[in-house]
Amino acid sequence: MIRYKELFLGPKCDNKCLFCYYRLGNYEQPDFNTINNLLGQTEHDSVVLYGGEPTLRNDLFEIINIVKKNGFRRIKLVSNGRSFSNNQFLLQLIKEGCLLFEIKLWGSNPDIHDYITQTPNSFLQTINGLENLQRLSCDKFICLRILLCRQNFTDIVNMIITGINLGVNRIVLSLEDHNVPLQDLLPYIRIALNISILNRVWILTEGFPFCVMQGLEHHIGEIYHGYGSKIYPRTYKYHKNCQHCIYKGICHGVYTEYLNKFGHAEFQPIKFNRYFKEIKALFG
Numbered sequence: 138m139i140r141y142k143e144l145f146l147g148p149k150c151d152n153k154c155l156f157c158y159y160r161l162g163n164y165e166q167p168d169f170n171t172i173n174n175l176l177g178q179t180e181h182d183s184v185v186l187y188g189g190e191p192t193l194r195n196d197l198f199e200i201i202n203i204v205k206k207n208g209f210r211r212i213k214l215v216s217n218g219r220s221f222s223n224n225q226f227l228l229q230l231i232k233e234g235c236l237l238f239e240i241k242l243w244g245s246n247p248d249i250h251d252y253i254t255q256t257p258n259s260f261l262q263t264i265n266g267l268e269n270l271q272r273l274s275c276d277k278f279i280c281l282r283i284l285l286c287r288q289n290f291t292d293i294v295n296m297i298i299t300g301i302n303l304g305v306n307r308i309v310l311s312l313e314d315h316n317v318p319l320q321d322l323l324p325y326i327r328i329a330l331n332i333s334i335l336n337r338v339w340i341l342t343e344g345f346p347f348c349v350m351q352g353l354e355h356h357i358g359e360i361y362h363g364y365g366s367k368i369y370p371r372t373y374k375y376h377k378n379c380q381h382c383i384y385k386g387i388c389h390g391v392y393t394e395y396l397n398k399f400g401h402a403e404f405q406p407i408k409f410n411r412y413f414k415e416i417k418a419l420f421g
């Protein structure tokens with residue numbers, strides 16, 4: 138798995154998502170010089186630009202130029218996808234060498250998506266952006282990040298089908314809300330994973346411990362990219378049963394807020410797992 142330098146371009150966004158880390162936090166918009174300095178300090182050869190909404194910056198193309206001058210080979214944009222409904226803008230990005238995209242989706246229809254983004258028309262623009270991406274003939278890579286919360290988890294299958302129909306290369310199911318009991322959510326996750334696998338679209342999860350993903354553990358995203366990303370900051374903690382689990386050390390436990398709310402009784406330690414050695418090797 139490619140390790141990216143994560144570069145925050147500021148909290149400014151045209152959506153107001155209910156579960157956004159950056160909307161409610163105290164984050165400043167870094168200026169161009171700050172970004173330029175940060176790009177000089179790295180051991181990575183790939184960079185991911187995120188916000189907020191990075192495409193809203195007036196100096197985005199200058200930043201991309203500096204990224205290239207600093208020798209980064211891959212540039213990924215994490216975006217709500219709305220700006221890509223402007224095809225000219227998208228073509229300019231491609232021309233500048235940005236070919237990797239991660240687009241965030243909260244629902245398979247405007248009622249759910251726009252309710253969570255608190256922004257009318259955001260769904261239609263995001264879908265238009267994905268359609269424009271799909272039509273590009275160049276060698277791009279599109280990841281669809283489906284963000285899960287109490288308002289949308291029953292819509293997972295429709296969102297997966299939307300992504301598959303739009304030709305995405307990978308889907309990530311990312312848990313953003315600590316108020317959904319996992320026993321309610323997991324049946325939907327299993328169906329979603331199976332639909333994606335059957336359609337040969339690689340699918341990963343984020344935020345689910347190994348003990349609730351038995352049989353599907355190869356789809357736990359943290360195996361491949363670790364737990365340290367700043368893009369979706371999360372805190373995990375071990376519970377009483379973790380001390381008896383062979384995955385302790387690879388798994389970082391359960392979301393702190395979830396454990397505080399629901400307790401640990403549903404998380405049973407794993408004593409044996411036939412994929413353990415393989416997963417340990419992948420985790421590194």
Ligand code: SF4
Binds near residue numbers: 378
């Ligand atoms: S018991 Fe603890 S360490 Fe083991 S998989 Fe579950 S949360 Fe992770």
